[in-house]
Amino acid sequence: MELDSIYTELISEHSRSTEHKHHLECPNMSLKGRNPSCGDEITLELQVEDGYIKDASFVGIGCAISQASTSIMIDLIKGESVAKARHLANLFLRMIKREELTEDEEEELDEAFALKNISNMPARVKCAVLSWHTLEEAFKEAEGIQ
Amino acid sequence: MNNTVKFKADFPLLGKPMGNNPLVYLDNGATTQKPLEVIKAITEYYDSFNANPHRGAYELSIKATDIYENARIKTQKFINAKYSHEIIFTKNATESLNLVAYSYGLSHVGAGDEVLIAISEHHSNLVPWQYVCQMKGATLKYIYLEEDHNLSQRDIEEKITEKTKVVAVAQVSNVLGLINPVKEIVARAHEEGAVVVVDGSQSVPHMAVDVQDMDADFFVFSGHKMLSPMGIGVLYGKEKLLNDMPPFLMGGDMIDYVEEQHTDYAPLPAKFEAGTQNVGGAAGLSAAIDYLNRVGFEYIEKQEKELTEYAISRMKEMDYIELYGCDSSRDNKTGIVTFNVKDVHPHDVSTIMDAHGVAIRAGHHCAQPLMIYLKQNATCRASFYFYNSKEDVDKFIEALSKVRGVLGLGA
Numbered sequence: 171m172e173l174d175s176i177y178t179e180l181i182s183e184h185s186r187s188t189e190h191k192h193h194l195e196c197p198n199m200s201l202k203g204r205n206p207s208c209g210d211e212i213t214l215e216l217q218v219e220d221g222y223i224k225d226a227s228f229v230g231i232g233c234a235i236s237q238a239s240t241s242i243m244i245d246l247i248k249g250e251s252v253a254k255a256r257h258l259a260n261l262f263l264r265m266i267k268r269e270e271l272t273e274d275e276e277e278e279l280d281e282a283f284a285l286k287n288i289s290n291m292p293a294r295v296k297c298a299v300l301s302w303h304t305l306e307e308a309f310k311e312a313e314g315i316q
Numbered sequence: 317m318n319n320t321v322k323f324k325a326d327f328p329l330l331g332k333p334m335g336n337n338p339l340v341y342l343d344n345g346a347t348t349q350k351p352l353e354v355i356k357a358i359t360e361y362y363d364s365f366n367a368n369p370h371r372g373a374y375e376l377s378i379k380a381t382d383i384y385e386n387a388r389i390k391t392q393k394f395i396n397a398k399y400s401h402e403i404i405f406t407k408n409a410t411e412s413l414n415l416v417a418y419s420y421g422l423s424h425v426g427a428g429d430e431v432l433i434a435i436s437e438h439h440s441n442l443v444p445w446q447y448v449c450q451m452k453g454a455t456l457k458y459i460y461l462e463e464d465h466n467l468s469q470r471d472i473e474e475k476i477t478e479k480t481k482v483v484a485v486a487q488v489s490n491v492l493g494l495i496n497p498v499k500e501i502v503a504r505a506h507e508e509g510a511v512v513v514v515d516g517s518q519s520v521p522h523m524a525v526d527v528q529d530m531d532a533d534f535f536v537f538s539g540h541k542m543l544s545p546m547g548i549g550v551l552y553g554k555e556k557l558l559n560d561m562p563p564f565l566m567g568g569d570m571i572d573y574v575e576e577q578h579t580d581y582a583p584l585p586a587k588f589e590a591g592t593q594n595v596g597g598a599a600g601l602s603a604a605i606d607y608l609n610r611v612g613f614e615y616i617e618k619q620e621k622e623l624t625e626y627a628i629s630r631m632k633e634m635d636y637i638e639l640y641g642c643d644s645s646r647d648n649k650t651g652i653v654t655f656n657v658k659d660v661h662p663h664d665v666s667t668i669m670d671a672h673g674v675a676i677r678a679g680h681h682c683a684q685p686l687m688i689y690l691k692q693n694a695t696c697r698a699s700f701y702f703y704n705s706k707e708d709v710d711k712f713i714e715a716l717s718k719v720r721g722v723l724g725l726g727a
Contacts, residue, residue: 172671173667173671176667177664182722182724183724185723186724186725208663208678208679209679209680209684209687209693209694210661210693211693231661231693233661234660235663236661237661291667293667294663294667297663
């Protein structure tokens with residue numbers, strides 16, 4: 171396993187980035203995601219209006235991979251429709267499960283595609299998917315309430 | 317040939333590379349590697365003696381029974397129990413602790429009683445007692461830590477009271493690596509009529525243990541942390557206590573007579589060994605005890621102490637390393653070194669070390685209440701065994717020094 175294929179510059183930059191790491195002023199969705207085996211814990215906060223994600227942020231503790239993955243995800247979903255965000259989450263989780271993606275789909279994932287190599291590291295897969303799973307769960311929960 | 321080279325040659329896995337690097341195995345607190353002698357003992361049992369012990373009146377079954385019962389006698393002598401029927405074979409220390417909690421705990425702890433454990437306990441010596449207390453309306457109390465991470469002397473003196481029915485404590489914490497004063501705790505608990513359950517998972521592999529001298533009422537450990545295969549563990553209990561306890565698992569082999577509405581249970585140890593047991597595992601445990609006795613605990617303790625002191629001194633030179641349980645003033649440190657690298661999550665540390673062939677543990681080490689107490693989300697842990705060398709420590713330090721750089725942080 172080559173370390174520089176995992177801890178790329180992009181990932182280590184995102185892991186240190188605090189741009190999205192704060193509370194929102196008025197989130198209308200908030201969900202906690204946990205990796206019980208390693209104690210990673212993030213809380214995802216979303217401000218969703220008329221089916222669009224107006225703002226998004228997170229707080230919590232985790233490894234470089236989970237922090238970077240979360241930061242990249244928020245970059246991608248901010249301003250997008252809920253439907254688009256769910257579509258991206260689906261693509262990301264498929265990529266990590268080593269399912270074949272089309273070139274267009276890979277392009278859609280943008281910076282998140284940089285996490286593809288994590289799919290070769292079974293011990294770290296759960297770090298990469300934590301935020302994306304939390305995002306999916308948040309929308310599922312919201313659907314249940316409506 | 318020096319000793320470590322000689323010992324390493326006995327362990328097939330220690331000679332195998334990890335990726336492009338030789339393996340530096342420093343996760344002995346989780347499980348140890350197995351010498352060829354142990355692997356052969358298991359294979360030999362299955363290719364020459366496999367039959368269901370205690371059941372058949374034919375030669376193979378008698379031989380299998382001998383192997384199983386001789387392992388019990390060897391284990392009895394290994395921890396100096398008074399009788400071999402005080403040794404109950406289980407799957408691991410966790411099952412042994414559950415046996416004590418379910419069988420002794422649920423029948424001896426009542427409403428308003430107290431169970432006292434240390435904040436540093438592994439989940440296996442914590443969750444079962446939480447359950448017992450919840451089921452019986454009892455209170456679970458904790459011995460907290462001194463500033464140097466030893467158990468609080470004051471808590472030991474003050475929290476064992478006439479309400480205390482059980483004190484459960486590890487002889488060595490799997491995170492802090494400090495030897496706890498179990499003999500003193502036992503004496504104090506007995507003054508109040510409480511029984512003491514000692515988790516020896518991190519002590520038995522590394523030091524000579526005498527359960528009679530310690531006067532523990534129950535003592536448990538796992539085979540796989542002391543060169544044996546996974547799936548064989550030990551519960552020692554004082555004869556009188558075990559006799560007075562209800563069985564934990566019920567079924568074949570633990571009975572004398574079964575009628576439609578009534579069963580007479582078998583005497584010890586069969587009463588607590590329902591169903592077909594792990595005889596191959598017992599054969600492995602027996603070979604492991606022989607191996608450890610040959611190496612000798614004097615050597616094991618000396619080697620681990622040297623490696624630990626060397627590792628800690630090197631780590632103290634790195635100002636971005638935070639150590640836990642490494643400043644005890646009592647000369648009671650074992651080969652477990654728990655630490656964090658500043659600004660780096662333990663899982664990243666472990667992944668980066670792995671790329672250099674160095675295997676360490678990262679996470680909460682099945683001790684979440686201790687992590688919360690230490691105000692850490694998770695930690696890294698390197699744990700040594702007698703087959704580790706000074707070169708292993710050097711490679712560990714070298715890999716550790718690269719961690720922050722990989723993540724783009726200054727050294």
